[in-house]
Amino acid sequence: MRRHLETTWMPADCERFADLQFTNGRIVLTDAERDELAACYERASVGADGPHDETVRLLTRSFSRRDTIPEYYRYTSLHVFDWYLRQHPDDTDRAALVALHVTLSDLARVESREAGRVWRPSAETSERLHRLRTLITRVRRIVTDPGSGETVQDLVRGEFVTDSARRRRFLLSRCSGFRQSDKHDEHIFLRCVQACELVFFLVRQTAHRVVDAVGADPPLAGERLRRLGTYADLLNDIFHLLRTLTPTMFMGFREATGAASAVQSLNYHLMELVVYGHDPRKAETYDRFPHLAVLNAPALRGRRALVDVVEETGDPALRSLLDDSTRALLTWRGRHYGFGRRYLADIKGSGGTDGASYLKRYVDKTRYARTGDRTEHHDLLVDFACR
Template sequence: MALFPESCTRIIDLQSGKGRWALTETDRAELAAVHARTRAAPPGTEEELLHLLTRPFATEDIPEYFRYTSLHVLAWYLAGTPDQVAATLRAMDAALADLTAVEHAAGEDEERLRRLAALRAHLRTLPHADGPAAPVLDTVDAAQRERLRILVACTGFPMSDRHDEHVFLRAVHVCELAYYLIRHQAGAVVAAVGTPAASTLLARLTRYADLPNRVFHVLRTLTPESFMSFREATGYASAVQSLNYHLMELALYGHDPRKDRVLTRYPHLRPLTEPPLREAYSLRQAVAESGDPGLAGAWQELARNLLTWRGRHYGFGRRYLADIQGSGGTEGAEYLKGFVVKRAAAGGRTPVPVHFAYR
């Protein structure tokens, strides 16, 4: 559709104004009613768009992190394409393009724009299924372009009216997509162990695993003061609730019992601590069992990228949260510090799901 229907535009404008935090109880009740009314919306209709736009206001039990991030829209987009790697890269680029437009309009932070441009340029160098680079970012048909437009429009809703929250929210979106891409590719490597393709796939995965580090390079343009200016508005929307992140770690390392005390607090994460996912068959286990020294060396390179990411995540917590408790009820930076170094995990044979996870 060339333009959003008036009913959708109104809901977009309502959420975009001063941020979702400023919505009244009457507004929220109206949006919840629209969501309930459009529950059985056929694909490709105005009602489906209304349903996507209003899911964060549904009356069912949804963790705050998922209400805040609207990850259901990313799942909707990815479900509409058979090539998950291409679709994930396109979704990342679309989110970053939207953020770039927001930053250009504000005209405040040239360094942030430089870092965004570098990240988008890097996306175009990433390997794809049939070649060394990803031309998929520049060859999008009309149907996919429309789906990307919907994805961007239905996910860009900060809670506050603070400009800097845009970079935080879009960074979360791109990281969530990266977690999924890493998990998806890890499954492909596990399936290929014992074949010549395993080395190529693992090298590709190593490059994907560097994406969260590059996203954090952009995110570091936030000052602690600007971060704290909107943190309260995000409420209990803690990244510790991210199902994609924990599934990624299961796929890479297997079950880590140290995380159980936090994961069991959340009903949607509790299955990760129980059979069958507790016995996840990890990439680390598959590489170790292969006895292939080439794969073992490639795994170490991958592990270094991920170690850097966890260290930077901890560093972010130290810089931006200091001694403040994490929004998910954790110890904040101290919680992150405990997981910078991964411990050996018991192995199992359960495959880790590879669909994009949302609540």
């Protein structure tokens, strides 16, 4: 029955598009195959808008020549995650947690299948699977509704109730796991990047909700700050998993990823902007990428951040919870810098930065005076950011 449904959701031509990209990585695609995928996207973007065209768009947007898509977004297929979250406009937080579970579970299937190819997996492979399973368990145990005790595990089970929900999850997994290279180790890198994007979004959304509750309901603001800390801890868990890549493994596929760089990530920069406020040290970087230039807009430069709002309350309990959250984010930035120092060393970053030195510059945060209205919500700050 399940196989029949998957065949319905992924017709033969769509399955072929997926196999072209998945089997040996996108880098081996011929010019003719790239032309075909680009043409299919353009055709599916006009006229009828049925399930088939929707699936074709999800599978082929990365090859579009009509849309201006930064390399980072072509590589990460974040448009698929954006599509998934837009199916749940009234509950994007829960949808993001389910998407995170789907992403990590798909990685677990890929890693388990690879481990099964040999009689005795290596110590590195065994440790990777252990860390991955531990992370998935932590995600499943996240409480999404303190009142009912609902967890992510409950959401995951609920998502299987209808065929339409199953289809959304299937397409999220099937249309987003495409490496550039033929190296197996790129799977964990790509899926960890996608997982981080979802957590950046969750941190940002939760920070908004803390600000909304600070004046009206301090206990609720505290509850939301604790949740923000839980999400921030996930970033460290993801990097702990990513460290199962050795420098040799990483360099085995890095060149294939081309100019795709996390410095181009809107979700990352927006998370930092909402939590810490605009950092003028990044202004030059923002201006270097057209899709980031909006982050230098006056409304965003002057916007008061979560740290400003909580500090102004003078509430020691809220300040303590904020410290817990920002400490977790500081640890993550330190680990990100450590990753760059270990894996890139003196190599220039793929986004044109000076690699590890660029990351080191932003480990510690500097407070800047901001006078903007804390309630002014730019549309960009609310949605999952994808270009």
